[in-house]
Amino acid sequence: xxxxxxxxxxxxxxxxxxxxxxxxxxxxxxxxxxxxxxxxxxxxxxxxxxxxxxxxxxxxxxxxxxxxxxxxxxxxxxxxxxxxxxxxxxxxxxxxxxxxxxxxxxxxxxxxxxxxxxxxxxxxxxxxxxxxxxxxxxxxxxxxxxxxxxxxxxxxxxxxxxxxxxxxxxxxxxxxxxxxxxxxxxxxxxxxxxxxxxxxxxxxxxxxxxxxxxxxxxxxxxxxxxxxxxxxxxxxxxxxxxxxxxxxxxxxxxxxxxxxxxxxxxxxxxxxxxxxxxxxxxxxxxxxxxxxxxxxxxxxxxxxxxxxxxxxxxxxxxx
Amino acid sequence: xxxxxxxxxxxxxxxxxxxxxxxxxxxxxxxxxxxxxxxxxxxxxxxxxxxxxxxxxxxxxxxxxxxxxxxxxxxxxxx
Numbered sequence: 326x327x328x329x330x331x332x333x334x335x336x337x338x339x340x341x342x343x344x345x346x347x348x349x350x351x352x353x354x355x356x357x358x359x360x361x362x363x364x365x366x367x368x369x370x371x372x373x374x375x376x377x378x379x380x381x382x383x384x385x386x387x388x389x390x391x392x393x394x395x396x397x398x399x400x401x402x403x404x405x406x407x408x409x410x411x412x413x414x415x416x417x418x419x420x421x422x423x424x425x426x427x428x429x430x431x432x433x434x435x436x437x438x439x440x441x442x443x444x445x446x447x448x449x450x451x452x453x454x455x456x457x458x459x460x461x462x463x464x465x466x467x468x469x470x471x472x473x474x475x476x477x478x479x480x481x482x483x484x485x486x487x488x489x490x491x492x493x494x495x496x497x498x499x500x501x502x503x504x505x506x507x508x509x510x511x512x513x514x515x516x517x518x519x520x521x522x523x524x525x526x527x528x529x530x531x532x533x534x535x536x537x538x539x540x541x542x543x544x545x546x547x548x549x550x551x552x553x554x555x556x557x558x559x560x561x562x563x564x565x566x567x568x569x570x571x572x573x574x575x576x577x578x579x580x581x582x583x584x585x586x587x588x589x590x591x592x593x594x595x596x597x598x599x600x601x602x603x604x605x606x607x608x609x610x611x612x613x614x615x616x617x618x619x620x621x622x623x624x625x626x627x628x629x630x631x632x633x634x635x636x637x638x639x640x641x642x643x644x
Numbered sequence: 645x646x647x648x649x650x651x652x653x654x655x656x657x658x659x660x661x662x663x664x665x666x667x668x669x670x671x672x673x674x675x676x677x678x679x680x681x682x683x684x685x686x687x688x689x690x691x692x693x694x695x696x697x698x699x700x701x702x703x704x705x706x707x708x709x710x711x712x713x714x715x716x717x718x719x720x721x722x723x
Contacts, residue, residue: 335687335702343698355699486671495659499680502659507674517670524670 326352326387327639328432330396330441333359337621338632339394345636351643354384358398361421372431390642391432392635393441395617396425436642438542438635439596439616448613449489449525451592458591460584460611464528471517474509474526483529484509530610532602536575538585539620539631542595542638545582546631548623549575549603572626577601581609589614596635 327346331339339355346353356379360366369378377385399418405411429441449465456462466477467489478484487506495502508529538547551571577585585599588611598618602610624631656674658665665673681688687704695703 329699333701335690335692335700335704337685340695340698340700340703340706343700347697357699486669486674488669488671492671494683494686495675496680496686497659501678501680501683501686502657502675503678503683504671504675507656507671509670513674517673518666521665522667522669526670 326354326384326389327643328384328388328391328435329353329355329394330391331355331357331394332396332398333357333363334398336395338617338619341621341632342392342394342635342639345633346639349636349640351636351640352387353639354379354388358396358421358425361424362400362417370428370431372427375431377431385431388432388435389644390436390438390639392639393437393439393444393617395444396441397444397617437595438638438642440593443593444616445490446592446594446614446616447489451588451614452611454591455584455588455611458584458587460581460588461608462611463530466526467523468526469520469523471514471519471521474514474517477526478509478511478514481528483531484514484526485529486524486526489525530602531605532610533605534603536577536601536603536609537620537623538575538577538599538601539618539624539629540585540589540594540597540599540614541631541634543586544634545577545585545599546620546624546629546634547575547577548572548627548629550623572623574627574629577609585611 329339329343329346343353343355356366360368367378367380370376371378375385376383377388400414400421405414425441449467452462452465464477464481466473468474468477474484485506485508488504492504509526534552535550536547537550538545549572551573553569553571581601589595589597592614594614594616597614597616598620599614600612602612604610620629620631623629655676657677658673658675660668660672680686690704692702692704694701
């Protein structure tokens with residue numbers, strides 16, 4: 326049996342794989358983080374005797390492969406936004422983290438697609454690892470100083486800033502605010518205070534195009550995002566639907582794939598969405614890997630059928 | 645959060661006042677304001693259904709724009 330650990334709310338990367346599991350008549354069970362606190366699904370975990378009772382059935386001996394797909398949704402009791410509820414929700418979320426962590430240990434002997442403890446793998450550490458393997462990576466600093474940033478900007482030519490980890494959408498009714506990868510020009514740097522909270526800055530690569538590669542247990546499913554406009558935006562997420570963005574199937578050079586395989590094995594990931602830039606002078610720059618990254622856009626546009634390959638991996642390892 | 649403040653360098657806005665921005669990483673100074681309905685990932689006007697087969701209480705019957713041409717070929721090979 327296949328265990329799918331996923332999101333309670335709609336998650337664009339999960340259902341297409343389940344479509345294929347249904348098509349192949351695979352035996353699977355899906356549990357979401359919401360199921361854990363919603364109280365409409367009876368469950369009981371017996372750690373010492375290795376029993377995982379869900380609705381009266383012990384699934385532990387049946388499960389062979391586990392797909393961890395964004396099993397990270399937190400409690401969303403939004404109407405309780407004042408103390409003491411805020412404190413109890415904070416503590417509840419820590420309870421959830423500990424409980425999930427115990428589940429990972431219990432199921433550690435199963436075949437996992439994505440190490441659940443690496444869902445928020447540190448991007449700076451991965452980039453450092455990529456650099457040590459011999460992949461080109463953009464120069465990166467974290468600083469709280471405008472003068473340090475000025476010096477970095479001077480020696481890098483162009484600089485971007487983005488979160489080290491994550492920033493989501495700030496929805497205010499019909500309007501939404503969001504942060505994207507931002508190119509910092511000299512004027513923007515000059516307007517910063519002398520000191521600010523420590524922030525991530527990176528050399529902006531003079532990129533010809535961006536490559537998105539979905540990695541699955543040694544295989545690569547790659548697409549290039551090619552722009553027909555003169556300048557490539559710093560963050561293509563803002564231009565997914567524009568006419569000037571074209572997704573094309575892409576074959577990474579074998580030496581780059583070999584190094585990426587080495588990197589993924591080195592950091593303990595058997596799947597992830599890898600972002601690379603190809604510069605105008607023909608170099609490949611590794612940017613980051615998102616273990617639970619979205620793959621639907623390039624997969625659908627280029628008929629890569631990533632969701633089918635994921636389902637087949639889970640079925641193949643269900644024994 | 646304060647009223648949005650326009651950054652004169654570009655079409656950036658921020659929803660935080662300067663005093664709080666001082667405590668935040670720099671990227672919060674460069675937010676982009678977008679109509680919620682135009683952000684696909686927000687599923688602002690999506691009507692969800694349920695699917696017991698998918699163990700989903702928020703399910704979308706999604707129809708891909710591309711034909712499954714290669715799948716049809718595979719099925720033909722199996723025949």
